[in-house]
Amino acid sequence: MNHRLRPGTLAAGALTLTLALSGCFSSGTSDAASAGGGRISLAMLQPPRSGLSPLSDDAFKLSRWSTAETLVVLDDASDPLPALATGWDQTDELTWRFTIREGVTFHDGSALTAEAAANSLRKATEASPVPRILDGVDLQVDVDGTTVVLTTADPDPLLPNRLSSPQLSILSDAAYATGAVNPVGTGTGPFELTRVDGTSSATLERYGDYWGEPAAASGIDVDFVPDGTARAAALRTGTADIVEAVPAGQAASIEEGLINEVPMPRTNTLYLNAETGPFSDPAVRAAAREAVNRAQIIASTYEDRADGASGLLGPALPWTVDMRDDASYREILAGRPDPAGIDGVKVSLGTFTDRAELPEVAVLIEQQLEEAGFIVEQDVREYQFIETDALEGAFDAFILSRATVLDSGDPVAYFAADFTCDGGFNISQLCDDAVDQAIAAAAQTDAGDKRREAIMAAEARILATDTAIPLLHERVIQGEAAGVTGTARDPRERLLVTGETQVETQR
Structure with missing residues (x-):
């Protein structure tokens, strides 16, 4: 198999609610974008559970922020497409060769190489517990020049699809320098993760040396807001530009044009x-x-x-x-x-x-x-x-x-x-x-x-x-403030803020 592609009272009540909600969001959101190229404020449902390790379900946050990327992505029909790998060949029923994209740098300035990509995949195979996508898969990772060679113990026709999982994101060697995997400053996406405040917030900045089109927005200010009522109110009051998972019971209280059902x-x-x-x-x-x-x-x-x-x-x-x-x-x-x-x-x-x-x-x-x-x-x-x-x-x-x-x-x-x-x-x-x-x-x-x-x-x-x-x-009901464009409405919940996302009008 061969795969190659080119790359009044009411007012007072509303004011009180707005003031109360301001305590839920990081200070960065108050400076959020007034026009394209500015910052995006994002209210997310669940805080990190594993320190934003890509080897856990936290990986989906990294992909939804466009900071960590994978060798392969999926199209709408779930067929694999090139990403950090430009193509792949299946040389026999157990062996696959993935050609690594040239000219890509990690956010710490180091170059993406076949060895760097293999290092991330090896760390995933050695993790305990192993990432869910590799459960039951016996995977050997080798390097041959600019290619990563993957060998499975049993035939696996879905191996390219597996490599699209955010849990197999490719990070620089620096991410693995200590026992815990650290995604801060070690991804390849259009946004660089620069700060994480525990389970409260995270900050990302546009990465100027991104291998693809540079991000339209200058950065992302993320707040973790488990309370659904608070998330819905953040959308109504303009405290957030994008809101994950608006509860169905709150949807009727929000202007119809601000919610999208995915x-x-x-x-x-x-x-x-x-x-x-x-x-x-x-x-x-x-x-x-x-x-x-x-x-x-x-x-x-x-x-x-x-x-x-x-x-x-x-x-x-x-x-x-x-x-x-x-x-x-x-x-x-x-x-x-x-x-x-x-x-x-x-x-x-x-x-x-x-x-x-x-x-x-x-x-x-x-x-x-x-x-x-x-x-x-x-x-x-x-x-x-x-x-x-x-x-x-x-x-x-x-x-x-x-x-x-x-x-x-x-x-x-x-x-x-x-x-x-x-x-x-x-x-x-x-x-x-x-x-x-x-x-x-x-x-x-x-x-x-x-x-x-x-x-x-x-x-x-x-x-x-x-x-x-x-x-x-x-x-899932996704909230987007007026003027927000370029967001992903992804049923698989892998994508949300993309390099094209921006806020075009003032709140």
Whole structure:
């Protein structure tokens, strides 16, 4: 395989709120941009959990600030494209060679070389715990001139996709000088991370020697604001230019033009226990499937800020939509059994409180199932106290909000974890030879159209069992003040502030 590409009271109340919020934000935000080329103020949902180490989920912050970059990026269809690597070749089923881009410098002034890139990848393979994207991957990293040579123990058609994960960002050697990985001043992106104030704030400046187009804005002032009401108020009052994750309940209080709904690769699904209990009968599962009213759930709990689910994969993967019209897909679903008549069948229904919407969804699902003749007993706890029971099949039904596209940009890992006989997250206790074979076929197919076809065939096989009833696909609400342009609205949540982002008008 070869890949090469060219590169009054109300007023008083508002004033009080504004003054109160000013304590939540770093002093840099008061000097934020009044025109293009100025600074951008950003309010983020979660503070760093691991000191902004790229080997953790904090890596996604670094990529959303355009400070750390990877060898590969993904296009909208999740196909790999060159980034810090200009191209790659697969020389045999286990070996890949990535050519490193010339003329790139790290923020500390050192040059990007094949050895520097290999050093970052080696640090990732040696980390404990290993970054999630490399879980189960035995990867050897070598250097040959200007190329990084990667060898896997088993064939891995998704290796270029894996290298797009922010957890495999390439940093200078200086980042690894101590035990902890330090991203300050060691990335390659259009913005240099210059200061981190614990879990409170971070500061970035335009990097003048960036290898691509220089950033339009002079810098970014980041504040970590876990409170959703405070984030929403920051957008309303102009305290922040860009706001992550505006709560759905706050969206109605914000001027419509300031919020943007981005489909997420996250599906709320009703899992049915195929191994024991009433739902071990496929016809009873079919009755539950027919009882579900998605529109009611979306209108009531999500205030119509979600998408109804016709499959496990949603509009964050737009290529899935038309493929469900394929005759072979419909033929697989046509084999589902007719619903059984239900009269007083008792079922247990579990979910968790950590995602505020799920207990409300459980109430509606209970009502819908009971209208169909089921008798439902709910069990709702914090996730940490219910996960073990869910995975061990203690419930007849379980409602879960599940990320469907993991770090590789590909849903096969999710299918394998949730729906194969040996899957480590198989809440529905499903073990079906046809499903296992379909998922295995998708896993072994190279990235591209053929893999997407295999993925949809696997989805159809899973849905045909009625062990997973997709309810809805979540959206994230991104706030952007008037005059903000050039932001990314990324379903994978890897990008946000880009080199093109700027504030064109005064707040």
